[in-house]
Amino acid sequence: MTRLQQSSWLTSAAVQRAFDVLEQDDDVARAVGGTVRNSLLGEVVDDVDIACTALPDVVLARADAAGVRAIPTGVDHGTVTLVIDRQPIEVTCLREDVETHGRHATVKFGRDWTKDAQRRDFTMNALYVDRHGELFDPLGGLEDCLNRHLRFIGDAHARIREDYLRILRFFRFFATYGQGEINADGYAACIELKDGLSHLSKERITKEVLRTLSAPRALDSLLLMEQGGILQLILGDEAASSRLARLLELEELPEAARQPVLRLGGVAGPQVAELLRLSNAQKKQIEIAADIAEVLHSRGQSKQQLKALLVAHGTDAVVDGVLTAWMNDDVLSEAELKELLAFAQNWEIPSFPLTGKMMIAGGIPAGPDMGKAMRLAQQVWADADYQQSAESLLEKVKVLLADEVK
Template sequence: MTKLQERGWLDSAAVQRAFDVLEQDGDVARAVGGTVRNSLLGEVVDDVDIACTALPDVVLARAKAAGVKAVPTGVDHGTVTLVIDHRPIEVTCLREDVETHGRHATVKFGRDWTKDAERRDFTMNAVYVDRHGDLFDPLGGVEDCLNRHLRFIGDARARIREDYLRILRFFRFFATYGRGDINPEGYAACLELKDGLAHLSKERITKEVLRTLTAPRTLDALELMEQGGILKLILGEDADCLRLKRLLQLEDLPEAAADPVLRLGGLAGPQVCEHLRLSNGQKKQIEVAAAVAEALRSSGQSTQDLKALLVAHGTAGVIDGLLTAWMYGFVQSEAQLREMLDFAQGWEIPTFPLTGKLMIAAGIPAGPGMGKAMRLAQQIWADADYQCPADQLMAELKTLLGDKGKKT
């Protein structure tokens, strides 16, 4: 293949305008990376990245002269972002590595397209296309793309030592784009150098893990990581692919089952929060799902049990908990799971009718006893199947508090 077929993005006014800005005085520009890869694979193109022979300061000057907004997002590393018709287009000067040291490399700018390709990670990410749709493929990336064969550029071990995150990217790309068996040389290199993952920040690991969990072949990739000892290394000793497999084997997966945070919690348990850099909201989601799952295991799975959990944790928390309980084997039949999911999604959670102000107005004093009185009122409300109105609930509460007072 010499011409790009899926090129709607390439023919857009914004992208062609970017080429107009860049290709002056003999300079050449070509789109590269995920932009071209996704086009070859028929996938959605979200971002446009362009490589160019012009130096960053030249790009900035040309953009200014053309009235195009330019942001020096990584000018020291050769990157400028053009904003055209509200669309960001990242432009990077051709580079070649002088020295590599982990995530960061010492690079020099140049005009050699093959050397620029050789510093990238996978062959499918090293295909270029010019403004007319003509492909430039110095490393055989087009064939790898069309065959959905993920392959490191050159020596896999050398590529990984340049940035150990490429181990996780290897599995994510396999899960997202791969077909057939994983590349054996790449897989062997990842296992050999897996201890290098300790040099990565939790933020970078977290991002790759969550993206892998939503990929089409997530289970295939994670099982390979598990077999190679990588999964427990990054997620902790509780990580077990069998739980995620149980979820993915469900027919007509509930929408919530696609959530990567839910999948992560089921795969690795609440202790995974110690190994990754999750937001407070993500941590809470995992912890609530685990708590609901444990309650379903230990306290029961009746309609009344579900109502209590829904009142305490909300619909989303209980649905996550039900799916987590399924992953852990706490729910034995799929029919029972479906029934409970239907109830959780359909039951309208009532609002507790009493407030602290109402209780004080009714003569219940503020202070340490208020919390106990509130919990007692909530128990009365639950025993009445959450149907007790405020006045009746208050009357019963005051009666019980009075009786308790007499006994003491």
Template sequence: MSREQALTRLAQADWLDAARPVFDCLDGAMGRTRAVGGIVRDTLLGRPRGSTDIDMATELTPDEVLARGKAAGLGAHPTGVEHGTVTLVHDGRAVEVTTLRRDVETFGRHARVAFGTDWTEDARRRDFTMNALYCGVDGVLFDPLGGLEDCLERRVRFIGDPDARIAEDRLRVYRYFRFAASHGEQRLEEQALAACMRAAGELGALSAERVGSEMMRLLAQPKCAATLAAMVRVGVLAAALFSPQALKALERLEALPLPITADMRLAAMELTGAQVAALRVEWRLSNATMASLGQLTAALELARAANWAELAYRHPERRTQAIALATALDQHAIAWMNEAISTVEGMGSRNFPISGADLLAHGMKPGPEVGAELKRLERLWIESRFELDRDGLLEQVRQP
């Protein structure tokens, strides 16, 4: 992609019109407020975003932002005033506005900062050059650190000294690898990698929630096996978690022509010996994630046993993912996967055609025998590949 194409895409971005009321009330036309970070970076790259939220930077103080937002009829919320951040809401879209900052004292993530008006100084406080790109209300790029070239070259590069950037917030080690996978085509810069290796032994104080959030976002990328291998190599991740066997399985999974999710990678890790249950604490995995992983693992067992009917019946939403995992873990050919998916999808989604009430109406007496008989009939129905209909199942009912 050429520089000209990227800049044209930015100038014509739909979100500029959506954000105009915020720009207008914060002196955007005077260059006092600009969009910054992900929305600018991903627009330049033509990369779809999962969120419609916009980040902005401004010379105005948080109190001024609040007052102006309310006067303009926008929703105005002091979501992080101590850090200089106010959230303005227009037409259901949230815009997080942060006052430009400069360091007064630097001591890690809790550095003392003061509000300022120097855009270049604000840019230097950010993590990567591709995240220090700003855009005015007119769609013109403001690039104080020359990050556009890095962005277009998919080069994830720390701003200034990587060791200094990491010392400000050690979570940036995990962010570096996550961005390398999401925006850097898994290419790792030697200087950055060396800095991450030096910091690897000092990551224990990071909160489990912050680490877990970064790791789950990393595992959700289309490809990340090579990045995970590098994290193991430099000591950021434990080798016991991502063994050579697990990494090979993840590589095979990524080679399949199907979308890969974080849950699928967690399941592959678990089936290759990783203690994923321990990650519930180490990464603060949510109950929803653990429940999803349990469902996927159960579906995978059926896929590995080629029990297509039961897979189609019990896990209609997981069947394709389970077959993909079985393909990668058991090293099946793509043809095997395609045939399995076709077979399972051809069975559709099924509902067991009888209930306990049917058995009672058929003459069974209330009691535990009804539940046991339902399970037996359900098994017959699945084994028949759903050929047995309601009448056929009722003919199979055992009378006490």
């Protein structure tokens, strides 16, 4: 039998206790989906999902009798979450689809493992393993999984029409687990049915896009999406996989370059915020990086310019901006890029030494003059390469203000 490369999750006390709760009165439970897939591939197992022949109400009753906390997270769809030793374990009754309508389907519960497998998306996700590690492969997905070959279960068009998010999941899974060429039938079906993406919420699209951008084969997936017209559909006409390619060509990839939000902004530009559902922090990160990239492009990359940007925005934002500039412009050499990044990461950003209280104590009244004085002081400070003391700045500002009155 094929052995799990990563099985510590299966032998854990929490998971074995879950099997104890579920496997009573001839009911059978098996771990399923990504839990099994990742175990077979030696990937990290973040979550444990279990499929079970017991009905949700029975699972809840058994958990209560065993003193195990159970949360009815999706009882109507057959899902209960057991919490054992603070670990959530999602348990779902075996199901088969009666009617599909997007994210949720009308299902009926049953005891047929093959029908449960047939309602899933990809063959590598239709694998089960019992509490002893014995594998159950009703649809022949084991070979696909071990070969990292992503293939839809049954007819790709039918699977996609059940939920158009599967188009984006196809590319995300290929970027994360795929090896070799993408499955031709699945790829063709995704392109043919891409207009169905318009039925999806921005939230669901955003989640898939960001996960794809952080995957090992992100560039391969983006290029395929671009060739099929999918990338432009979800990220706008300006989106280009070549920008991510330029980033990944760097001999030494900075840690910041692995961020999916940084990659998204570089590939699609700040206008992508109108197409996706990004958090305010994510929008701000992309916008500031684009602004900094524009400054570096239009005003040059002098150390003084970089210092001004660092003082205004901080190290992380400037590193993002430098990398965004690199993704969108071929003016810099890689050696110049490394020099800019090294300076941005190592220059100790000074704190502006002058405060409003100091100005008032020095004779500058609160009000409009205070704002003007503060702006003058910051300009003097920058012109002096951020070396002036508070006292020196205050004296120079008072002189400048007096000259303006004259």
